Amino acid sequence: MAWDLSGRVDLVARSLLGATLRHGPVAVRLVEVEAYGGLADPASHAARGRTPRNLVMFGPPGHLYCYFSYGMHWNANVVCGPDGTASGVLLRAGRVVDGIEVARARRGSSTDRDLARGPGRLGQALAITGALKGTYLLDGGPLRLTPPEHPPDRIASGPRVGVALEADRPWRFWIDGDRHVSAYRRSPRAPALDAPIVR
DNA sequence: ACAAGGATTCACT
DNA sequence: GTGAATCCTTGTA
Numbered sequence: 001m002a003w004d005l006s007g008r009v010d011l012v013a014r015s016l017l018g019a020t021l022r023h024g025p026v027a028v029r030l031v032e033v034e035a036y037g038g039l040a041d042p043a044s045h046a047a048r049g050r051t052p053r054n055l056v057m058f059g060p061p062g063h064l065y066c067y068f069s070y071g072m073h074w075n076a077n078v079v080c081g082p083d084g085t086a087s088g089v090l091l092r093a094g095r096v097v098d099g100i101e102v103a104r105a106r107r108g109s110s111t112d113r114d115l116a117r118g119p120g121r122l123g124q125a126l127a128i129t130g131a132l133k134g135t136y137l138l139d140g141g142p143l144r145l146t147p148p149e150h151p152p153d154r155i156a157s158g159p160r161v162g163v164a165l166e167a168d169r170p171w172r173f174w175i176d177g178d179r180h181v182s183a184y185r186r187s188p189r190a191p192a193l194d195a196p197i198v199r
Numbered sequence: 200a201c202a203a204g205g206a207t208t209c210a211c212t
Numbered sequence: 213g214t215g216a217a218t219c220c221t222t223g224t225a
Contacts, residue, residue, distance in 0.1 A: 036206075043206080044206090067206080069207060070204095070206095072207075072208075073207055075207085077206085092206080118207070118208070120206095120207050121208075161207095162205080162207070185207095189204095
């Protein structure tokens with residue numbers, strides 16, 4: 001049966017923990033993800049409507065949305081939610097469970113723990129590039145997303161990383177205690193934690 | 200046509 | 213903990 005990724009984006013994000021994304025010889029078990037809510041979410045790339053870059057987010061779930069970040073990293077997302085909602089889940093970190101030699105070669109100098117610890121590193125370990133944007137992940141293609149065999153023990157959640165807007169929406173999810181989860185660093189552009197909430 | 204800034208990482212200290 | 217590297221997408225003129 002097909003994997004249904006069309007539900008609420010935060011719930012889909014949780015369900016992706018423990019899933020495996022494979023690209024050729026390299027497979028990564030996801031341990032950290034972040035949800036983005038499309039038009040209703042100011043931090044989302046899709047917040048201001050359809051553009052050539054984010055077009056795939058507006059399509060049906062199960063496709064890859066990737067983008068080039070900070071001039072040097074490719075970040076990977078799974079499009080989810082019903083067709084038209086533009087929500088997506090950023091894949092922030094994982095553990096390499098297959099093809100570790102290839103992953104090491106792609107990553108250069110890195111400990112095994114750091115091979116896919118962080119969204120840019122995960123993209124590099126899996127050789128994600130713009131050529132793969134829009135790829136469907138749920139059939140037998142070169143990029144393949146498979147559901148968790150066992151649900152993770154404990155899921156933690158907290159504020160999102162790197163975004164200035166809506167940073168405190170607790171839509172980052174990770175497997176509690178897993179060593180392959182990236183270090184949390186609050187965006188310098190996000191409001192201070194003790195800042196008054198202004199609207 | 201041009202300027203601005205970013206879902207970050209790495210090498211230092 | 214701090215700062216530099218780096219280029220694509222977008223908004224505005």
